[in-house]
Amino acid sequence: MSDQTSTSAAPYPYPGKLIIVEGIDGSGKSTQLLLLHKWLESKGHKVFFTEWNSSDLVKNTTRRGKKNKSLTPTTFSLLHATDFASRLYHEILPPLKAGMLVLADRYMYTAFARDVVRGVSPEWVRKLYSFAIKPDMAFYFKVPIEVAISRLLGGTRGQFKYYEAGMDMNLSQDVTESFRIFQSRILAQYDKIVDEYQLITLDATQDIAVQQDIMRRLVDEALKDYKPRRGTHGRRTLFWRRFDVSKSE
Amino acid sequence: MVDAHYFGDGLTYLNPSDLRGKLIAIEGTDGVGRSTHIELLQEWLEVQGYGVITTGWTRSNLMSKTIEMAKEGNILDRWSFSLLYATDFADRLEHQIIPALRSGFIVLADRYIYTAFARDFVRSNDRKWIRDVFGFALVPDLVCYLRIDVETLVLRVIETKAMNYWESGMDLRLGNDLYESFKKYQSLLIEEFDKMAEEFKFEVVDARKPPEEIQEELRAKIQTLLTTEGLAPALLSSASQTSSRS
Numbered sequence: 066m067s068d069q070t071s072t073s074a075a076p077y078p079y080p081g082k083l084i085i086v087e088g089i090d091g092s093g094k095s096t097q098l099l100l101l102h103k104w105l106e107s108k109g110h111k112v113f114f115t116e117w118n119s120s121d122l123v124k125n126t127t128r129r130g131k132k133n134k135s136l137t138p139t140t141f142s143l144l145h146a147t148d149f150a151s152r153l154y155h156e157i158l159p160p161l162k163a164g165m166l167v168l169a170d171r172y173m174y175t176a177f178a179r180d181v182v183r184g185v186s187p188e189w190v191r192k193l194y195s196f197a198i199k200p201d202m203a204f205y206f207k208v209p210i211e212v213a214i215s216r217l218l219g220g221t222r223g224q225f226k227y228y229e230a231g232m233d234m235n236l237s238q239d240v241t242e243s244f245r246i247f248q249s250r251i252l253a254q255y256d257k258i259v260d261e262y263q264l265i266t267l268d269a270t271q272d273i274a275v276q277q278d279i280m281r282r283l284v285d286e287a288l289k290d291y292k293p294r295r296g297t298h299g300r301r302t303l304f305w306r307r308f309d310v311s312k313s314e
Numbered sequence: 315m316v317d318a319h320y321f322g323d324g325l326t327y328l329n330p331s332d333l334r335g336k337l338i339a340i341e342g343t344d345g346v347g348r349s350t351h352i353e354l355l356q357e358w359l360e361v362q363g364y365g366v367i368t369t370g371w372t373r374s375n376l377m378s379k380t381i382e383m384a385k386e387g388n389i390l391d392r393w394s395f396s397l398l399y400a401t402d403f404a405d406r407l408e409h410q411i412i413p414a415l416r417s418g419f420i421v422l423a424d425r426y427i428y429t430a431f432a433r434d435f436v437r438s439n440d441r442k443w444i445r446d447v448f449g450f451a452l453v454p455d456l457v458c459y460l461r462i463d464v465e466t467l468v469l470r471v472i473e474t475k476a477m478n479y480w481e482s483g484m485d486l487r488l489g490n491d492l493y494e495s496f497k498k499y500q501s502l503l504i505e506e507f508d509k510m511a512e513e514f515k516f517e518v519v520d521a522r523k524p525p526e527e528i529q530e531e532l533r534a535k536i537q538t539l540l541t542t543e544g545l546a547p548a549l550l551s552s553a554s555q556t557s558s559r560s
Contacts (some may be wrong), residue, residue: 122387122394126380139325139450140376143401150393189323192446196393256320 070171077198082160085172086283087255088206088227089110089248091213091220092269095170097206100277101284102168113160115152117171123148131228134155138183145176146193152195161198164292173197174205174262178254182247183234200289204280205267209248214241233279318415320447320497321427328412330452335365335415336538337452339426342460343509343527344481344520345471347528350461352422355527355536363547364540367414369406372427377402383481392435395485402448403427407451415452419423427451428514434507436499437486454531456539459516461508464501471496535557 079261084101087096098114105112118127127144132137136144160167173194181187184270217225218241227233230240231247267276318330327546340348356366372381381398384390390398414421427448434444462470471477477492479485481498484492511518517535519528539545 122384123380126376130376135376135405135409137404138327139404139408143397145403147394147397147401148399150391152472154394184327186323186326186449189446189449192323192443192449195443195446225360 077161079158080292081167082202082288083157083161083167083169083198083200083290085169085174085200086204087188087208087258088208088269089210089213089251089255089262091217092206092208093201093216093273094204094206094269096273097204097280098152098168098170099281100273101280104277105166105168105284111160111163111165113165113167115156115167115169117169118145118148118177120148120151120155122151129170133237134227134233136228138180138185141183142176142180142185142193142213145180146188149173149176149194150196150252157198164293169200172200172203173257174203174264176259177303178251181254182250182274198238202284203262203264205264205266206254206276207255208251208269210245212270213248215243216246217244217284254270319453320449321451321453322446324397325408325450328392328408332413333412333415333452334418336420336456336539336543337411337415337423338420339428339454339457340460340532341428341457341507342499342521343428343462343467343492344475345467346460346462347525348460350525351529351532352424353491355422355532359536360531365417365419366422367410367412367419368422368424369410370423371429372399374405375409376400376405379419390485392437395437396430396444396447396466397545399433400429403430403448406449411452419463423454426456426457428507428510428516428557429508432503435506435524436483436502447493455543456535457514457516458466458535459507459518460521460528461511461518462504462521464497464504466501469498516523 086094086098102112103113118124123144127136127148127199130140130144156298157167157169175192176194177187180190225244230242230244232240232249234243237243238244258264266280316332318331329560342348346509352368356368358364368501372378375478377398381402384394384398410422411421431441431444432446435441438444471481479492481500482492482496483502484495486499488502489495489497510516519531519535521528523531
């Protein structure tokens with residue numbers, strides 16, 4: 066397996082493109098990525114979507130650990146890294162090698178922000194993810210904390226989840242206040258990360274369509290040198306996709 | 315622990331200076347008799363009045379089931395493979411090992427981070443990443459390495475149990491069959507353990523000797539540690555023990 070060794074976030078040699086989004090809960094990043102996905106497919110691209118903490122291998126363990134509240138900052142971080150490693154190897158690298166577009170909802174920067182706020186060493190978590198590949202485009206959806214809170218409380222979710230609000234950190238007994246403190250600290254970490262890794266910052270307070278328009282123009286520009294892979298097989302998939310119920314929501 | 319410290323980037327939220335117990339790791343490849351010896355050591359120490367807990371590789375509450383499932387799938391990549399074990403280790407470190415050491419227990423660890431180092435190195439030829447990952451581990455007070463040569467190991471494993479897929483490193487496709495693969499994989503592990511024995515100053519015990527002799531040697535090494543560092547039986551929780559070491 067020696068060929069799997071990669072240096073820290075090095076450019077990769079594959080023909081595909083990797084586009085990722087980052088931002089706190091309630092920033093609207095997932096909505097924007099979904100709209101980008103639809104647009105890319107409508108242009109005939111083969112697109113693969115992958116999401117933070119979603120591998121079968123780890124998801125149930127994380128859920129169990131969260132449920133009995135036994136996760137520590139370090140096991141929390143390691144579990145997410147395991148999930149990421151598994152998805153990188155099984156979901157992200159194969160489509161990139163096949164020349165497809167890969168869209169990722171959250172990437173290693175989520176760990177750099179969140180796990181550090183939970184208390185792990187910033188150096189350690191960066192070394193942990195040194196096997197990751199550098200995305201071709203990384204968008205950061207910047208949103209003030211109050212906007213995120215009102216979106217989440219006003220939306221379908223209605224209330225905050227225990228870990229999402231950082232309730233494990235004993236910041237406040239009040240879940241909304243805990244969310245405010247915890248996510249504000251994450252925002253501060255993101256600000257550092259944006260500089261460190263040159264993420265593209267988008268103003269996530271703007272209208273959905275306005276943000277999407279900016280995003281599409283930037284992606285269009287970045288894909289100029291990209292040679293899409295779309296055989297007849299790809300077109301057929303796209304055709305049938307129209308009759309599917311959207312799964313990515 | 316005297317000068318308890320982390321292997322690399324430690325747990326920033328947990329100061330190890332108040333750990334009063336002793337951490338003893340028993341290392342060695344598959345089939346060298348680690349668990350038998352640990353059972354005997356625990357008995358011997360408890361008779362003397364020491365508080366003892368044992369902790370074993372993959373035995374954490376959080377991860378044991380997950381690792382079983384992952385192994386059944388046989389589809390692990392190098393990183394997930396090593397990270398699953400690192401998560402298991404972290405869970406045991408924070409929920410078992412550190413609390414026990416803080417209360418003055420002797421912790422006997424069946425395998426330690428060096429097992430992960432050897433397995434990851436054999437799969438990647440890279441020593442750096444895995445050592446970075448395990449930076450949060452405590453450096454043990456004593457590492458006893460049960461050393462065996464691969465020829466003896468092969469006979470012993472065939473005699474006592476069958477060779478299995480993971481102990482044979484079948485994911486590495488080193489040989490044409492289980493036997494050949496087992497031999498090559500275990501040879502590579504032993505080679506790396508031998509290198510680490512020098513680098514990390516393991517106490518090496520020849521695992522080809524009769525079990526009684528091995529146990530005697532292990533006891534002598536542990537006794538030396540407990541004597542030189544002043545951990546007397548039945549005095550574990552007294553205040554004088556803490557102050558003498560600060």
